[in-house]
Amino acid sequence: MKIIEINEFTYLKKSKIHNNGVFASKFIPKGTRLMEYTGELVSKEEGTKRCDLSHAEHKKNPNKGAIYIFDIDEENDLDGDTPDNYAKFINHSCETNCEYEQEGKKIFVQSTKDINKDEELTINYGFTWGEEDYFEHPCKCGSKNCVGYILDEDDWPKLKEHLKKKKQN
Numbered sequence: 819m820k821i822i823e824i825n826e827f828t829y830l831k832k833s834k835i836h837n838n839g840v841f842a843s844k845f846i847p848k849g850t851r852l853m854e855y856t857g858e859l860v861s862k863e864e865g866t867k868r869c870d871l872s873h874a875e876h877k878k879n880p881n882k883g884a885i886y887i888f889d890i891d892e893e894n895d896l897d898g899d900t901p902d903n904y905a906k907f908i909n910h911s912c913e914t915n916c917e918y919e920q921e922g923k924k925i926f927v928q929s930t931k932d933i934n935k936d937e938e939l940t941i942n943y944g945f946t947w948g949e950e951d952y953f954e955h956p957c958k959c960g961s962k963n964c965v966g967y968i969l970d971e972d973d974w975p976k977l978k979e980h981l982k983k984k985k986q987n
């Protein structure tokens with residue numbers, strides 16, 4: 819795949835982590851707003867329905883059914899599975915240099931570290947812990963502290979506890 823320029827900060831190209839990734843086209847200082855995570859604002863009910871559908875699809879084929887649904891507030895979800903949402907290509911990692919920032923009903927991507935030119939942008943997808951389904955999203959970020967699965971950092975202790983118990987049994 820060829821390189822696609824996204825905006826003044828970033829470009830899209832094949833990633834070692836997973837499929838396509840987003841890379842810095844120049845040095846990016848910590849705390850820079852890089853792009854909006856655009857999408858379709860849907861009702862909670864519709865968001866849940868789409869989430870369940872993606873989940874079922876992913877179970878059948880792990881290369882499909884990626885989940886781009888964001889919990890916005892009590893009324894709305896944001897479905898980022900739209901062609902103009904380049905932020906959805908930012909890969910998950912256990913060692914990130916970006917984070918999502920919510921402002922009203924909008925989501926933005928912001929750098930949390932200085933990022934060098936041609937470095938890949940990474941973010942935590944914030945998947946919550948579930949004993950029945952955590953293993954459906956293995957992490958291949960390659961960082962030395964990789965926990966093995968795509969999971970919100972707040973839930974890492976739950977995962978570690980679970981894996982420890984599993985080992986003992």
Ligand SMILES: [Zn+2]
Pocket residue numbers: 911912913957958959960961963964965966967
């Ligand atoms: Zn990882």
